[in-house]
Amino acid sequence: xxxxxxxxxxxxxxxxxxxxxxxxxxxxxxxxxxxxxxxxxxxxxxxxxxxxxxxxxxxxxxxxxxxxxxxxxxxxxxxxxxxxxxxxxxxxxxxxxxxxxxxxxxxxxxxxxxxxxxxxxxxxxxxxxxxxxxxxxxxxxxxxxxxxxxxxxxxxxxxxxxxxxxxxxxxxxxxxxxxxxxxxxxxxxxxxxxxxxxxxxxxxxxxxxxxxxxxxxxxx
Numbered sequence: 001x002x003x004x005x006x007x008x009x010x011x012x013x014x015x016x017x018x019x020x021x022x023x024x025x026x027x028x029x030x031x032x033x034x035x036x037x038x039x040x041x042x043x044x045x046x047x048x049x050x051x052x053x054x055x056x057x058x059x060x061x062x063x064x065x066x067x068x069x070x071x072x073x074x075x076x077x078x079x080x081x082x083x084x085x086x087x088x089x090x091x092x093x094x095x096x097x098x099x100x101x102x103x104x105x106x107x108x109x110x111x112x113x114x115x116x117x118x119x120x121x122x123x124x125x126x127x128x129x130x131x132x133x134x135x136x137x138x139x140x141x142x143x144x145x146x147x148x149x150x151x152x153x154x155x156x157x158x159x160x161x162x163x164x165x166x167x168x169x170x171x172x173x174x175x176x177x178x179x180x181x182x183x184x185x186x187x188x189x190x191x192x193x194x195x196x197x198x199x200x201x202x203x204x205x206x207x208x209x210x211x212x213x214x215x216x217x218x219x220x
Contacts, residue, residue: 001116001159001177002026004045006036006062007078008054012101016049016078019105024139024152024159025112026180033057040066044176045073046163047116049108052079052090060093067094074115078103113137116163127162130219132205134162141201148200153178157193158216161206166218168209190214 003020007013008031020027028045030036034056040048052059063075076097077090087098096115099108113136117125127134132143139155141148150158160177161169169177174190186192194206194214207215 001046001156001163002028002044002180003112004036004039004048005029006031006033006048006054006059007051008032009051015105016108019109021180022152023109024155026156026176026178028180031055033059033062036062037065040071040073041069046177047074047076047112047119049076049078049112050095052077052081052086060089063090063093063095072119074119076108076111076115078108127159128219129162129165129216131217132158132162132201134158141197143201143205146201150200151196153189154193154196154200157190158197158206161214161216165216168213168215170213174214 003025005013005016005020005027007016007029013029013031017027017029028039030039033054036050037057050059050063054062059077059079066073074096075094076099077095078099078101079086080101082100090098097111099111125136127136132141134141134155136159139150139152141150141158156178157174160174171190175185179185198205205216207217209215
């Protein structure tokens with residue numbers, strides 16, 4: 001899953017990027033509001049972590065324009081502005097959550113998992129299609145009586161598919177959800193990850209739709 005981090009503080013930005021990558025997210029990092037607006041108009045992300053005190057364009061303005069354009073991407077505001085009025089303004093403009101600095105990275109990751117679940121229509125903490133279930137906290141996948149710990153990128157791939165059971169995701173769409181901008185992607189990377197998941201959980205867990213992409217089945 002690809003996250004856009006909009007943060008101008010280099011120390012906070014680097015720390016959040018490391019935490020996101022360690023948690024198996026692909027992350028792209030921009031440092032001003034104008035660039036954030038352009039990126040969000042021209043590329044897809046599954047969630048945004050948005051600072052408010054940004055150069056070029058204030059974070060609230062980025063948020064306002066994004067929602068006015070009809071973009072439903074989940075947004076968590078991360079900011080040092082801790083006044084009640086600021087929190088109300090951010091939430092009323094369309095933020096899904098609001099986290100005041102300094103924050104615990106584990107809390108940020110938990111809030112991120114929650115807003116992504118809600119965006120995907122999932123209320124329960126486990127993602128499942130009835131055949132395979134995935135725990136976003138532990139990266140464990142369960143199929144029948146088998147429980148396997150997935151690698152970070154195996155987790156990212158299965159997570160992307162389970163967020164949209166029944167939908168076919170192309171190679172490019174899966175790469176976008178697994179890797180960040182600056183990460184090198186080998187031509188057979190997706191095939192290698194799918195092979196790894198199938199080896200651990202069963203050959204029929206991920207279906208190949210010839211010439212189109214891959215999917216997991218809808219719940220029965």
